[in-house]
Amino acid sequence: MSTDFQRAREALGVRLHQLRDDAGLTGRQLAAGLGWPPSKISKLENGRQTATEADLTAWAEATGHPALAPSLRADLRGLETQYQSWKRRLASGHQRAQREAGAEERSASLVRAYEPTAIPGILQTPDYARHVLASGAALHQSPRDTDDAVRERMRRQELLYEPGRRFHFVLWEGALRALVCPRSVLASQLDRLAGLVGLDTVTLAVIPFTAEMPLTVRHGFWIHDEAYVTVETINAALWLDAATDVALYARAWESYAQAAVQGNDVHRLLASARRALGPT
Structure with a gap:
């Protein structure tokens, strides 16, 4: 995996963590609300799994920031110009x-x-x-x-x-x-x-x-x-x-x-x- 790609994926994970933290949600609470296994929250936030556009939209909505969904999706598309x-x-x-x-x-x-x-x-x-x-x-x-x-x-x-x-x-x-x-x-x-x-x-x-x-x-x-x-x-x-x-x-x-x-x-x-x- 390219180092640049991994750094970009980790940077996206930091944004996701910040949105969850701002919403006052634990990883388990967010996972329960989205119907995801808790491990998925951890992997996305730590840059160990690549989110889909649907994941990012759901995350933005679940953390009370639906208006940020397009920005998150743009980050993903930028990431995928390096790795797909x-x-x-x-x-x-x-x-x-x-x-x-x-x-x-x-x-x-x-x-x-x-x-x-x-x-x-x-x-x-x-x-x-x-x-x-x-x-x-x-x-x-x-x-x-x-x-x-x-x-x-x-x-x-x-x-x-x-x-x-x-x-x-x-x-x-x-x-x-x-x-x-x-x-x-x-x-x-x-x-x-x-x-x-x-x-x-x-x-x-x-x-x-x-x-x-x-x-x-x-x-x-x-x-x-x-x-x-x-x-x-x-x-x-x-x-x-x-x-x-x-x-x-x-x-x-x-x-x-x-x-x-x-x-x-x-x-x-x-x-x-x-x-x-x-x-x-």
């Missing part, structure tokens, strides 16, 4: 998340990405995307809007061909070989990547298994210009815009990029991964 759980982000399905990812990519002229485990969404074939998105929906138990989400992901790929944009991808070789889909689907995905090598808006680099790694493999991340970094974990998506964070991820990206190969060497790695699949 997948449970919330996927509440209406993957299509909306894909649309938001496209908006992030359109806002930047230079996108640098490091992905160690899967092919980046903007480079995926429809079939590969379908398997990845369906497995994500199953994990998060979110609405199954896979076909709409795939179409939205494919629309994002139009940006790859817009003059003036630059996309620099660094993949670990494991991303080329991970069977997150049937072998025939992965084979087509590898062919798709081979066709992107040499595109003037795209740089595709791969870190071979045999490369000397400057860092451990770690998690994937995307850097949008020099403005912010997006990181996806199993439970949440983070947006990091502190200059120190952006600089840190930029150094990490450069380290991975220096260990990667490009051009014909990428073609050889793709061909090797393709052969390893056997007949498809």
Whole structure:
């Protein structure tokens, strides 16, 4: 969890505690009035649980400050520009998340990405995307809007061909070989990547298994210009815009990029991964 996010969540908790204290209510009294377990009051006030907008509205009303509900909700929305759980982000399905990812990519002229485990969404074939998105929906138990989400992901790929944009991808070789889909689907995905090598808006680099790694493999991340970094974990998506964070991820990206190969060497790695699949 980002330190900035946690500090913001704790600051919101302080506001909630103050409202309860001003109302002369104990935590148990407020919990009883709201029909919540007392532990929820403690977690919200101490920044150990993220409130929902409904929670904040109910809190403001129960403590006699209904007019403060919009301000509390604004604090929450500011907090969620840094951190958002997948449970919330996927509440209406993957299509909306894909649309938001496209908006992030359109806002930047230079996108640098490091992905160690899967092919980046903007480079995926429809079939590969379908398997990845369906497995994500199953994990998060979110609405199954896979076909709409795939179409939205494919629309994002139009940006790859817009003059003036630059996309620099660094993949670990494991991303080329991970069977997150049937072998025939992965084979087509590898062919798709081979066709992107040499595109003037795209740089595709791969870190071979045999490369000397400057860092451990770690998690994937995307850097949008020099403005912010997006990181996806199993439970949440983070947006990091502190200059120190952006600089840190930029150094990490450069380290991975220096260990990667490009051009014909990428073609050889793709061909090797393709052969390893056997007949498809």
